[in-house]
Amino acid sequence: GDSVTQMEGPVTLSEEAFLTINCTYTATGYPSLFWYVQYPGEGLQLLLKATKADDKGSNKGFEATYRKETTSFHLEKGSVQVSDSAVYFCAAHGDYKLSFGAGTTVTVRA
Amino acid sequence: DTAVSQTPKYLVTQMGNDKSIKCEQNLGHDTMYWYKQDSKKFLKIMFSYNNKELIINETVPNRFSPKSPDKAHLNLHINSLELGDSAVYFCASSQVGSGTRHTVNIQYFGAGTRLSVL
Numbered sequence: 646g647d648s649v650t651q652m653e654g655p656v657t658l659s660e661e662a663f664l665t666i667n668c669t670y671t672a673t674g675y676p677s678l679f680w681y682v683q684y685p686g687e688g689l690q691l692l693l694k695a696t697k698a699d700d701k702g703s704n705k706g707f708e709a710t711y712r713k714e715t716t717s718f719h720l721e722k723g724s725v726q727v728s729d730s731a732v733y734f735c736a737a738h739g740d741y742k743l744s745f746g747a748g749t750t751v752t753v754r755a
Numbered sequence: 756d757t758a759v760s761q762t763p764k765y766l767v768t769q770m771g772n773d774k775s776i777k778c779e780q781n782l783g784h785d786t787m788y789w790y791k792q793d794s795k796k797f798l799k800i801m802f803s804y805n806n807k808e809l810i811i812n813e814t815v816p817n818r819f820s821p822k823s824p825d826k827a828h829l830n831l832h833i834n835s836l837e838l839g840d841s842a843v844y845f846c847a848s849s850q851v852g853s854g855t856r857h858t859v860n861i862q863y864f865g866a867g868t869r870l871s872v873l
Contacts, residue, residue: 677859688759688845688864689798696859732796738860742803742811748796 647672651735651746658725658753666720666749668709668735676739678702678711678718683732683748692720692733725753758782761846761865768836769873776831776868778846786810787829788847788862789821798845804829836872843867 652667670676677696681689693702698713707722718735730753735746761778768774780787788811789801803811804823818834833840846865 679861683796686866688847688866689862690864691861694859694861734798742800743860743862745798748798750796 647676647737647739647744649735649737649744649746652749653747655750655752658751660727660753660755661724662753664720664722664725664729664751666733666735666751668718668720668746670716670718670735670737672716672737672739674739675713676737678709679736679738679743680707680709680718680720681734681736681745683734685731689734725751727753727755729753759846759848759863759865761844761868763868764866765869765871767871767873770836770838772836773832773834774836774870775833776844776846776870778829778831778865780827780846780848780863782848782850782863784848784850784863785826786849786851787823787826788849789829789831790845790847792843792845792867794842802829802831838872841870841872843869
């Protein structure tokens with residue numbers, strides 16, 4: 646089945662720092678790829694998505710590009726804020742279900 | 756209006772008890788899910804229903820039984836609760852059902868139910 650591997654955390658950054666969270670996937674075929682974010686005490690919500698190779702998903706200053714050659718979908722943000730503190734999940738939907746990575750906890754300090 | 760709502764938000768109970776968690780979505784979606792999130796934030800799918808029919812049943816103990824009275828509701832009943840059942844349980848829904856390739860499956864999550872078994 647499909648699987649997703651993402652960078653282990655926790656990650657602690659200062660405000661305005663650059664954030665990268667690595668994500669790679671294993672799937673037969675070409676899955677749709679997602680980043681979900683979970684703020685403290687809340688459920689997951691979609692941050693961005695990409696459905697085919699070379700697509701770039703973007704939202705709230707975050708970006709990720711679907712790289713078929715490296716089977717990757719790394720999340721980046723150029724200047725993080727305290728409000729970006731959350732758990733970030735990479736996910737792939739290619740098989741019959743959505744497969745999530747283990748989640749990366751990000752803490753941004755003022 | 757909350758799109759996916761689940762109750763209760765917190766549930767504290769003794770080992771051996773039976774409990775239920777309810778979930779309702781008002782998005783008009785056809786597919787609903789239950790996930791379990793452990794203390795390390797790892798998220799694992801348990802069940803998925805499409806139009807009241809079970810389509811995903813991962814390796815979950817028989818003590819867990821989902822029930823979908825209609826496509827807007829998916830409840831989770833747990834018998835004989837064990838310490839290891841302590842976790843946060845999330846309900847989710849999507850317009851596009853699982854079981855289909857090459858479709859964009861965007862899932863909408865509830866706020867979670869934190870279950871503590873003592």
